[in-house]
Amino acid sequence: MRRHSGEIKIFSLRHRGNDRGEVYKMEVTKDTDMIRCPVCNANLRYSVTESGLKCEHCGHVEKIIDDKNRIRRDLTDSVMREHEPWKESAVFKCGLCNARTDTNKNEIMKVCPFCGSPNFLKTDELPVVKPDSLIPYKVTRQSALDLFKKWIRGKIFSPGKCRKRAVAENINSVFSPTWSFTAKTRNRYDGVLGKDYTVTRTDSKGNTYTTTETRWFNVSGSIDADYYDVLIPSGKLIPQKMSKKLEPYPVSNAVAYRQEYLAGRAAEHYSRDIKTCFSEFEKYIYNDLCQRIKRKHGADHIRYMNIDTAYDTKQFNYILLPNYIANFTYKKKYYNFYVNGATGKVVGRYPLSAPKILLTIAAIGAAIAGLWYLMGG
Numbered sequence: 085m086r087r088h089s090g091e092i093k094i095f096s097l098r099h100r101g102n103d104r105g106e107v108y109k110m111e112v113t114k115d116t117d118m119i120r121c122p123v124c125n126a127n128l129r130y131s132v133t134e135s136g137l138k139c140e141h142c143g144h145v146e147k148i149i150d151d152k153n154r155i156r157r158d159l160t161d162s163v164m165r166e167h168e169p170w171k172e173s174a175v176f177k178c179g180l181c182n183a184r185t186d187t188n189k190n191e192i193m194k195v196c197p198f199c200g201s202p203n204f205l206k207t208d209e210l211p212v213v214k215p216d217s218l219i220p221y222k223v224t225r226q227s228a229l230d231l232f233k234k235w236i237r238g239k240i241f242s243p244g245k246c247r248k249r250a251v252a253e254n255i256n257s258v259f260s261p262t263w264s265f266t267a268k269t270r271n272r273y274d275g276v277l278g279k280d281y282t283v284t285r286t287d288s289k290g291n292t293y294t295t296t297e298t299r300w301f302n303v304s305g306s307i308d309a310d311y312y313d314v315l316i317p318s319g320k321l322i323p324q325k326m327s328k329k330l331e332p333y334p335v336s337n338a339v340a341y342r343q344e345y346l347a348g349r350a351a352e353h354y355s356r357d358i359k360t361c362f363s364e365f366e367k368y369i370y371n372d373l374c375q376r377i378k379r380k381h382g383a384d385h386i387r388y389m390n391i392d393t394a395y396d397t398k399q400f401n402y403i404l405l406p407n408y409i410a411n412f413t414y415k416k417k418y419y420n421f422y423v424n425g426a427t428g429k430v431v432g433r434y435p436l437s438a439p440k441i442l443l444t445i446a447a448i449g450a451a452i453a454g455l456w457y458l459m460g461g
Contacts, residue, residue, distance in 0.1 A: 090324055092424060094187075108177060108397065113250075118450065119137060119146075119259045119319045119344065119347055121139040121141065121142060122144070122146075122433035123139065123142050123144045124139060124141050124142045124143065124144070125457060126139050126140050126141035126327050127139075127141075127348075128140075128146060128401060129348035130221070130344065130346070130347045130349065131145070131330060131371070132220075132221045132223065132224045132346055133223060134147075135147070135148065136148045137344055144201070145239065148342065148344050148345070149333070155216065155340075156266055156353070156401050157400055157401065158397075158398065158399055159172035159185055159265075159350060159358075159362065159399055159400050163210065164304075164429050167408075168268055172267060178264075178399055181330055182210060184282050184307045192334050196207065199355070201250055204410050205420075211232065213263075213354075213358075213402055214341065214402075215341040215351075215402050215403065215404050216340070216341060216401045216402045217321050217340055217401055217402075217403045217404075217405035218259060218338065218341055218345055218402060218403060218405075218406070219333055219334065219335070219337055219338045219339075219403070219404070219405055219425075220283075220337070220339060220345060220347055220406065220424065220426075221257065221349075221406040221425045221426070221427050222346065222406075222426050222427075223406075223408070223423065223424070223425050223426065223427075223428045225255060225257065225408070227426070227428065228423040228425070229252055229255060229256060231428050231430050232250075232252050232421060232423065233250075233363065233411070233432040234430075235238055235421070235432075236250045236320045236412075236434060239255060239434050240440070240457075241436050241437055241440050241441055241444075242424055242436060243414070243435060243437045243440075244437075245413045246434065246435055247264065248277060248454060251412060252410045252411070252412050253410075253411060253412055253413065254411060255408050255409070255410035255411055255423075256350070256408065256409050257320065257349050257350075257406070257407070257408055257425060258349070258350050258351070258352055258407055258408075258409050259346065259349060259350070259351040259352065259404035259405065259406060260317065260319050260321070260322055260327070260352055260405045260406075260407050261318045261319045261351065261352055261354035261402070261404060262318060262319075262355065262402075262403050262404070262405050263315075263316045263318055263354075263358055263361040263365075263400055263401075263403075264313045264314065264315055264316075264400065264401040264402075264403050265311065265314050265316065265361075265398075265399070265400050266311060266312050266313060266361065266399045266400070267300070267310070267315075267365075267369070267395055267397060267398050267399070268309070268310045268311075268396040268397045269308065269309050269310070269369065269393050269394065269395055269396070269428050270302075270308050270311065270393075270394045270396060271306065271307050271308070271373055271391050271392065271393050271394070272305070272307070272392045273301070273303070273304065273305060273307065273373070273381050273389060273390060273391045274303065274304040274389075274390050274393070275302075275303055275304075275377070275386065275387070275388045275389035275390055276300055276301070276302055276303070276386075276387040276388045276389075277300070277301060277303050277377075277378060277381055277383035277385065277387070278298040278299065278300045278301075278383060278384060278386070278387060279298065279299050279301070279383050279384055279385075280296050280297070280299075280377070280380065280384045280385075281296070281298075281299060282294050282295070282296055282405055283295050283296075283297055284295075298384070300387060303377070303381050303383075303441050305377075305380075305434070307373065307376060307377060307380065309369070309372070309373060309376065311368075311372075313335045313362050313401070314363050314368060315331065315333065315335070315403075315405075316355035316362075316365055316368075318350040318355065318356040318357075318360075318361050318362040319353075319354060319355060320355045320411065320424055321409060322334075326329075326422055326431050326432070329431040330422060330424045330429055330431055332405065332427070333405055333424065334426055334427065335403075335429070338403060339425070343403070352402055358400065358402075358447075366393075370391060370393075373391055373393075374386055374389050374391075375427055377389065389405045392416070405425075405426075406424070406425030406426050407423065407424060407425050408422065408423035408425055409422055410422070410423070414435050415435070417435070419432065419433045419434055419435065420432055420433055421433070421434075
């Protein structure tokens with residue numbers, strides 16, 4: 085495999101412009117500092133079906149030997165200085181949607197690959213943190229489109245025309261930046277828990293009825309808990325809620341980062357640093373421990389809980405997750421959807437049919453009324 089530069093390649097596609105529905109014609113100019121085919125000297129791009137680099141011209145395939153040795157790095161105060169910078173990358177920023185994209189430092193991009201704005205410029209930001217690992221794509225672009233069709237057709241509360249005719253207008257493969265955290269914890273806690281119980285009472289007319297009350301009690305103790313590869317999204321192209329819905333990702337299939345996996349693809353620049361995401365991880369740990377403590381004491385509610393956490397180990401891994409970002413239109417409105425590039429899971433927004441929802445509610449109400457009547461009122 086050889087790397088060359090100097091040739092200019094221009095291609096066009098259509099993409100959602102902004103929230104007003106304007107559509108730009110994208111012209112992306114790239115300095116092809118690409119990996120070249122050893123047979124015909126054409127560009128090599130990462131192929132999902134071949135799990136390697138495939139020549140766009142002659143079809144020659146260069147296999148990539150996966151390195152499964154993912155190293156978790158100790159999370160220390162100086163970790164950002166010690167972490168290897170991504171020297172071969174540069175950061176581009178969109179002036180319209182504020183998206184940041186990590187690309188090869190020799191690449192020239194004239195428009196934003198996400199919103200189509202021509203106000204897309206290379207910044208003076210320092211080299212970002214180099215990824216430790218990534219999960220390779222296993223879903224092809226065509227498979228992602230087919231999965232979208234199946235997904236939208238299964239939305240029974242969406243208008244019939246939308247389910248039958250919705251077409252993905254744009255689909256881009258983008259590696260999403262994510263911090264993966266692993267920790268072994270020892271925890272001491274004290275708090276107030278509540279357990280529900282049923283009480284039978286009699287009213288003034290002699291009728292009996294039951295009511296649920298809560299008995300509150302103090303607790304204290306210790307609990308150990310280990311966490312492995314908890315994913316905290318750090319990008320913003322995919323909303324946080326959608327990112328969590330796209331899980332799970334097969335983290336066990338992650339490989340050590342190699343530039344070849346990004347041939348012909350883009351990686352979103354992280355917008356939340358490791359400190360911010362670790363704080364979110366700590367909240368995740370607290371909420372998880374609260375549920376564990378509640379189960380330990382057979383409780384139903386938590387009024388107050390104080391937890392002191394000590395870390396035996398605290399590690400992280402900066403990982404890139406494979407996703408497809410796309411949208412479709414219905415009645416001149418845009419609806420975004422996303423496809424997990426490793427599992428094929430589809431999530432997103434879609435229009436709802438008010439008549440279908442009202443008819444379903446009416447049918448459920450009629451069924452309940454009928455059952456009540458049959459049971460003697």
